[in-house]
Amino acid sequence: MSEPIQLIPNNSLLTASPEEGRQLAVKMARLIIKATQPDVAVREKLRPVYAESPEMLIAIGQVVATEFATIAAANNYWR
Amino acid sequence: MSEPIQLIPNNSLLTASPEEGRQLAVKMARLIIKATQPDVAVREKLRPVYAESPEMLIAIGQVVATEFATIAAANNYWR
Amino acid sequence: MSEPIQLIPNNSLLTASPEEGRQLAVKMARLIIKATQPDVAVREKLRPVYAESPEMLIAIGQVVATEFATIAAANNYWR
Amino acid sequence: MSEPIQLIPNNSLLTASPEEGRQLAVKMARLIIKATQPDVAVREKLRPVYAESPEMLIAIGQVVATEFATIAAANNYWR
Amino acid sequence: MSEPIQLIPNNSLLTASPEEGRQLAVKMARLIIKATQPDVAVREKLRPVYAESPEMLIAIGQVVATEFATIAAANNYWR
Amino acid sequence: MSEPIQLIPNNSLLTASPEEGRQLAVKMARLIIKATQPDVAVREKLRPVYAESPEMLIAIGQVVATEFATIAAANNYWR
Numbered sequence: 001m002s003e004p005i006q007l008i009p010n011n012s013l014l015t016a017s018p019e020e021g022r023q024l025a026v027k028m029a030r031l032i033i034k035a036t037q038p039d040v041a042v043r044e045k046l047r048p049v050y051a052e053s054p055e056m057l058i059a060i061g062q063v064v065a066t067e068f069a070t071i072a073a074a075n076n077y078w079r
Numbered sequence: 080m081s082e083p084i085q086l087i088p089n090n091s092l093l094t095a096s097p098e099e100g101r102q103l104a105v106k107m108a109r110l111i112i113k114a115t116q117p118d119v120a121v122r123e124k125l126r127p128v129y130a131e132s133p134e135m136l137i138a139i140g141q142v143v144a145t146e147f148a149t150i151a152a153a154n155n156y157w158r
Numbered sequence: 159m160s161e162p163i164q165l166i167p168n169n170s171l172l173t174a175s176p177e178e179g180r181q182l183a184v185k186m187a188r189l190i191i192k193a194t195q196p197d198v199a200v201r202e203k204l205r206p207v208y209a210e211s212p213e214m215l216i217a218i219g220q221v222v223a224t225e226f227a228t229i230a231a232a233n234n235y236w237r
Numbered sequence: 238m239s240e241p242i243q244l245i246p247n248n249s250l251l252t253a254s255p256e257e258g259r260q261l262a263v264k265m266a267r268l269i270i271k272a273t274q275p276d277v278a279v280r281e282k283l284r285p286v287y288a289e290s291p292e293m294l295i296a297i298g299q300v301v302a303t304e305f306a307t308i309a310a311a312n313n314y315w316r
Numbered sequence: 317m318s319e320p321i322q323l324i325p326n327n328s329l330l331t332a333s334p335e336e337g338r339q340l341a342v343k344m345a346r347l348i349i350k351a352t353q354p355d356v357a358v359r360e361k362l363r364p365v366y367a368e369s370p371e372m373l374i375a376i377g378q379v380v381a382t383e384f385a386t387i388a389a390a391n392n393y394w395r
Numbered sequence: 396m397s398e399p400i401q402l403i404p405n406n407s408l409l410t411a412s413p414e415e416g417r418q419l420a421v422k423m424a425r426l427i428i429k430a431t432q433p434d435v436a437v438r439e440k441l442r443p444v445y446a447e448s449p450e451m452l453i454a455i456g457q458v459v460a461t462e463f464a465t466i467a468a469a470n471n472y473w474r
Contacts (some may be wrong), residue, residue, distance in 0.1 A: 007101040013156055022402040022423075026430065028101075032140045035105065037130045050133040051432045054445040058454045059137045061427045065461035066144035074156035077408055077469035086180040092235055107180075111219045114184065116209045129212040138216045145223035153235035165259040171314055186259075190298045193263065195288045208291040217295045224302040232314035244338040250393055265338075269377045272342065274367045287370040296374045303381035311393035323417040329472055344417075348456045351421065353446045366449040375453045382460040390472035 005035045013074035021075055025068035029060070084114045092153035100154055104147035108139070163193045171232035179233055183226035187218070242272045250311035258312055262305035266297070321351045329390035337391055341384035345376070400430045408469035416470055420463035424455070 008028060015021040037043055050056035072078075087107060094100040116122055129135035151157075166186060173179040195201055208214035230236075245265060252258040274280055287293035309315075324344060331337040353359055366372035388394075403423060410416040432438055445451035467473075 006098065007105070008097045011096050011098045013097050013151065014158070017406050018403045018408050019401065019406045026402070026427070029140050029144070032105070032143045033136045036136055036139055042131060046131070046133045046136070050137070052437060052441070053133075054441045054448075054451055055454065056133055056137060057428045057431055057441070058445070058451060058458060059134065059141070060431055061424050061458040062454070062461060063137060063140040063144055064427045065424070065458055065465070066141060066148065069461065069465045070144070070148045070151045070156075072408065072465045072469060074151060074158065077465075079409070079469065085177065086184070087176045090175050090177045092176050092230065093237070108219050108223070111184070111222045112215045115215055115218055121210060125210070125212045125215070129216070132212075135212055135216060138213065138220070142216060142219040142223055145220060145227065149223070149227045149230045149235075153230060153237065164256065165263075166255045169254050169256045171255050171309065172316070187298050187302070190263070190301045191294045194294055194297055200289060204289070204291045204294070208295070211291075214291055214295060217292065217299070221295060221298040221302055224299060224306065228302070228306045228309045228314075232309060232316065243335065244342070245334045248333050248335045250334050250388065251395070266377050266381070269342070269380045270373045273373055273376055279368060283368070283370045283373070287374070290370075293370055293374060296371065296378070300374060300377040300381055303378060303385065307381070307385045307388045307393075311388060311395065322414065323421070324413045327412050327414045329413050329467065330474070345456050345460070348421070348459045349452045352452055352455055358447060362447070362449045362452070366453070369449075372449055372453060375450065375457070379453060379456040379460055382457060382464065386460070386464045386467045386472075390467060390474065 005031060005038070007031050007035060013071050015071070015075060018072070018075075018078050021071045021078070022064075022068055025064050025071055028067050028071075029063045084110060084117070086110050086114060092150050094150070094154060097151070097157050100150045100157070101143075101147055104143050104150050107146050107150075108142045163189060163196070165189050165193060171229050173229070173233060176230070176236050179229045179236070180222075180226055183222050183229055186225045186229075187221045242268060242275070244268050244272060250308050252308070252312060255309070255315050258308045258315070259301075259305055262301050262308055265304045265308075266300045321347060321354070323347050323351060329387050331387070331391060334388070334391075334394050337387045337394070338380075338384055341380050341387050344383045344387075345379045400426060400433070402426050402430060408466050410466070410470060413467070413470075413473050416466045416473070417459075417463055420459050420466055423462045423466075424458045 009024065013024070015024055034043065050060065088103065094103055113122065129139065167182065173182055192201065208218065246261065252261055271280065287297065325340065329340070331340055350359065366376065404419065408419070410419055429438065445455065
């Protein structure tokens with residue numbers, strides 16, 4: 001039904017900057033949703049639901065924060 | 080009713096790459112659900128429910144993010 | 159009403175393997191529920207409710223992931 | 238309306254064993270609820286609500302797991 | 317509408333004791349709510365809602381546990 | 396539809412003080428919501444919904460606490 005999805009772009013947690021690390025966190029969060037629901041038509045139908053729901057927007061923020069914690073640690077916080 | 084389920088494939092948190100670590104996080108999350116609900120028929124019935132629910136897809140993302148944090152630390156972030 | 163419940167089997171976070179650590183995480187999560195709701199009849203009544211609810215199965219996965227993070231750190235990730 | 242509540246029994250995170258650390262996690266979680274809702278009559282009324290709700294029992298497990306992570310780290314995992 | 321809110325009392329995570337660290341966690345959690353909803357009349361209206369809701373009391377406990385984890389680490393667990 | 400959003404102001408997790416770190420946590424949490432829902436009109440419509448919902452205010456507190464944990468670690472807790 002769907003080809004295997006790459007879950008981590010470039011297969012690395014290391015990024016050049018916090019900004020890129022944050023973008024990676026967002027992508028990693030989205031790719032889990034994509035892997036769990038591989039049907040693009042369904043995902044497109046769900047998008048306006050969560051994008052107009054404050055609870056869901058907050059919950060997305062929670063997932064991204066959790067992914068970012070890992071990425072930031074991997075990068076020694078870009079210190 | 081159900082044979083014991085192996086909760087961690089290969090009984091190790093160590094993986095060759097971030098991508099494989101991410102796949103392990105997904106599997107570990109699924110295996111807890113399998114252990115809690117060992118009846119495959121029930122799980123199959125629940126699948127379309129969560130796969131079409133944006134809240135639940137986000138919540139699955141949260142679990143995977145948490146499992147991955149542990150796996151990434153175990154692997155010293157594949158640095 | 160209920161005798162004191164041991165919250166951590168063997169009173170140790172150290173396990174021989176990741177698999178045993180994962181089993182400990184599941185047990186520790188269950189024992190908190192048992193301590194909060196010591197009436198076995200009530201717990202038995204609740205079991206099919208959460209075992210057929212995808213939200214609750216996911217939430218159980220979140221708790222186990224959090225317990226496991228601690229156990230894995232305690233065991234230096236079984237490296 | 239209510240006298241100040243001690244939020245951490247013995248004012249220490251250090252315990253003699255994992256089991257005592259787990260008990261401390263449970264107490265710390267409860268004391269936050271007590272501080273937020275100091276009226277014992279209200280708390281007594283809420284008890285059967287959460288004790289018969291699988292969602293809430295799971296959510297309590299999540300809080301305890303989070304408190305315990307901190308206590309376990311404080312005690313170097315009782316290694 | 318509202319003057320800037322100080323989000324961290326004394327602008328420090330360091331406290332003399334676990335008890336004071338816990339109190340700081342509670343304050344930091346409340347100050348985020350205050351910053352997000354600066355209207356005191358609205359906050360007063362919401363107080364009895366969450367203080368009589370077991371779900372919300374538990375969720376508050378989760379936030380405090382998370383803030384406390386950071387404060388405890390900052391203070392090297394008051395070891 | 397929307398220009399790329401900078402997800403981390405100044406592209407750094409390092410701040411001069413805990414207070415500034417906390418402000419950064421709030422901003423980073425908001426910027427994820429902004430990136431997920433780039434339409435300012437929709438966001439403005441959602442604001443009163445979450446600002447008058449105790450559940451959502453608490454959930455926002457949870458996200459900020461998680462972001463702050465990362466920022467605080469990045470700054471060695473401003474010790």
